[in-house]
Amino acid sequence: PTRKGKQKQSPKKEGEQNESPQNKSTNGSNDTEIQKMNPITVKLFDANHIHHRFLDKGITVGKHSATAGTDCCFQQYNIPWYNCVSFSLDNTFVNMDKHNSLMSRAKEKNKHICIRRYPCHIIHNTASKASAEFAQETGSDLDDFCIDVSYWFAKSMKRKARLEEYCQLCNQNYKTDIDHVSTRWLSLEMATYRILKLFVSLESYFSCETGSQTRFQHLKKAFLCSITEVYLMFFQLIFPLFTNLNKRLQREEPVIYLVYQEVQKFLKNTLGKFVTAEAIVQGGNLDKQLDDAHIFNGSITRAMLTKGPILCAEDYQTMRDEEIPNHVYKEATFVENVKADRQKKEFYCMDLIWGYLTTMKESALISLPRFPYLGKMAKLILRLPHSNANAEWVFGLVCQNKTAFCDSLSLEGTLSSLLTVKV
Incomplete structure (x- = not known):
């Protein structure tokens, strides 16, 4: 890897970005250092494929925004803003479309730019808000519960061995608990499912074992509560509604043309599960709507209807x-x-x-x-991003390479070059 950012891009790739339209994605990966890293990824059409690549890192200091860091990176590689057809920002205000100063700054650079929100984050934040309300009403927080179960058995061979004995006693196959991480959206469903599979054994374990630790007391109280299993079954029932859409949005291939259809299907299924019949408002006045028997079709309309199957086939496939x-x-x-x-x-x-x-x-x-x-x-x-899955993968590499043990890596040189080689 090189130490100067300008040497990382080959002339060919730099030329492609100068000439072809593209989507840019950025995110602030740290907020604890003096310099803020804003990794920038590029989505462009190259050799009949949509590619997602790491470009560089827009470094900002103090109150400078991610847009300013992106603008400096564009100037470094001579990329004009008018080639940026869309700009994706992993930002709470952008996703909420509220106090969106980043959008206004990007619009100043290119008034026709499309600001893309991250539907995966929006769905996750919405579901998390609903889950928080559920926890407040019931006193049962699923995230904390799954994390406590995972942490209690993690790195303790003795506790795992005792749980295995209870599994044998309850005629269940022992399985390791799945770690739930709040930033990994799909892990909560798997962790909940695993706890339900071992619920009888876990209930026996915490009812028979003793411990003075706060985590143990919380888990003991939860497993001795008769309603806990019902709560887990409720979440197990509704999880696929959110995770299935999340998985579709995390496809690697471009599926921007499916986003509207999938989101509409998601909203319809959500209303079907959560909206009661009493909450449905009756429609407006139907007296002005004619019955089918009183609707007159003119001769031109009737002629078009008779040709319907032929015209539909022609519209459906215009090429052999x-x-x-x-x-x-x-x-x-x-x-x-x-x-x-x-x-x-x-x-x-x-x-x-x-x-x-x-x-x-x-x-x-x-x-x-x-x-x-x-x-x-x-x-x-096709250049428009349907989600931020690929960008998040790049952002995750930043955290993996710049850790507390490797905190001396130069943001503008070594770290950026390492990411370029890896991605």
């Missing part, structure tokens, strides 16, 4: 199958959700499909692109 080679479809196909009856769901990576469509020519004699404007528009849409 053979116009796109089989190897393109094969490379772009990925399988998901293999069911018990061995049925499979197939999806296409649309960046590969549109990468090929933009290379198609008018004909063998005319070398002009067949879809010049449509291809550019599709690539712009």
Whole structure:
């Protein structure tokens, strides 16, 4: 790795970022040092693929915002702001769309820029708020409960051995408790499920064992409470509603075109589970709505309806199958959700499909692109981030490399170069 940030990018990659539209994502990974690290990732279209890459770290000091650090990084690599079609910020005010000064500063640089919020964080924060209200009403905090169970048995072979004995006594297979980390959104469901699987054994353990530690007393009280298992079953029932959408948003391939559909489905399922029939408000006056028998269809409408199946088929597929080679479809196909009856769901990576469509020519004699404007528009849409999963992975590497034992790494040189090599 090099020690100067300017030497990390090859001329080819730097040129791509100067010329092609892209999405930028940034996040403040630390707030305890003098210098604040703002890792910047780039999402761009390269070689018929959407790639997410680490660019550099925008260093800010004091009250300077993440936008200022990003602007300095852009100037360093000669990247114009008008090439930044969207800007993602992992910021509470951005996600809440409240007191959003970062958005206004980015708009000053490029008034057409699209400020992207992080739906994974929004869903997580909303669910956490609801869970906090539930904990306040019931006195049972699921996060604290799962963490206490994990910490009680962690790094204690003696306690694990005693739990295994209780599992054998209760005719259950011993399984290690799953650690729950509040910043890992999917771990709470797995931790809850594991506790429910071992609930009888855990209940026997804490009712028979003795201990004066505060954590032990809290767990003993919780497991002796008859309603605790009911609370866990309630959370186990509603978790898939949130985690399934979260998993879809964490796909590596670009699925921005599915976000609206998936969020609408999520909201519909949420209302179906949590909104009672009494809370549904009756619609407006229906007297002005004609019955089907009184609706008159004109001749043009009737003619269009008779041609409906033919027109629908034409709208659904405007190109022949053979116009796109089989190897393109094969490379772009990925399988998901293999069911018990061995049925499979197939999806296409649309960046590969549109990468090929933009290379198609008018004909063998005319070398002009067949879809010049449509291809550019599709690539712009695919550059928009559907979540922050890839960016969070890069942000996590920052914390792993700059630790309390390696706190002397230069932010502008060594650490940034290490991240460039790793990513």
